[in-house]
Amino acid sequence: FHIIGGIALGNALNNVWLKLRGQRASLGNGCFFLLWGSGFAFMPLAFGGGEEIPAWFLPMQLLIIITAMGIGALWQSALQEWAKPLFNLNVGLMLFGSVFMGFGMLFGFAVIQDAESTFPGLIFIGTFGLIGLGIFLFGLFGILKSFRS
Structure with a gap:
């Protein structure tokens, strides 16, 4: 859930960035992925909280989310070019x-x-x-x- 949500958040940030630079016409897709990705990325943190979890759990989960956001935001176009032959x-x-x-x-x-x-x-x-x-x-x-x- 953290990885899927993080990539969706990265996709949303990429869409917002492209909209602000004038390279994308609509912002609706970015808003959807912002809401959906936030739910997917951060909701498991609310369910996984408690006194019995180790101290490294929250920082590790946040690192996973931030890494996935970076992949979704920064490497999106490179990944699309790499995977284009697979989409047929x-x-x-x-x-x-x-x-x-x-x-x-x-x-x-x-x-x-x-x-x-x-x-x-x-x-x-x-x-x-x-x-x-x-x-x-x-x-x-x-x-x-x-x-x-």
């Missing part, structure tokens, strides 16, 4: 297929509790696994085909 339809299909297979296996194995529930669980695993595998392979073959041409 085929990689998205591979990711979706992998998640589909994983959830199918997770829920299928959760259904299997005893010998009577083995068959429905295996059907669930097989169905979601094969559909996820098909989606994954469709994306993989699309990537391999792009290397060929």
Whole structure:
């Protein structure tokens, strides 16, 4: 939560900075990430407080938040350029297929509790696994085909 919230806060600060310099037209996205990132970054600190935590806990959490804010604010454009080849339809299909297979296996194995529930669980695993595998392979073959041409 601290890392996600810190990066969202860094993104908001980057958007505000670009708006103040006249490089961005709207500030709505930055305001949203400012509110959302603040909740994600700092709310766990309120829940994690207490007398039983060690003295280094709060400074370490603040260091994590500040580091993530720096990454989100300062290295955002560099990270976007680095990851741009990853954002295409085929990689998205591979990711979706992998998640589909994983959830199918997770829920299928959760259904299997005893010998009577083995068959429905295996059907669930097989169905979601094969559909996820098909989606994954469709994306993989699309990537391999792009290397060929």
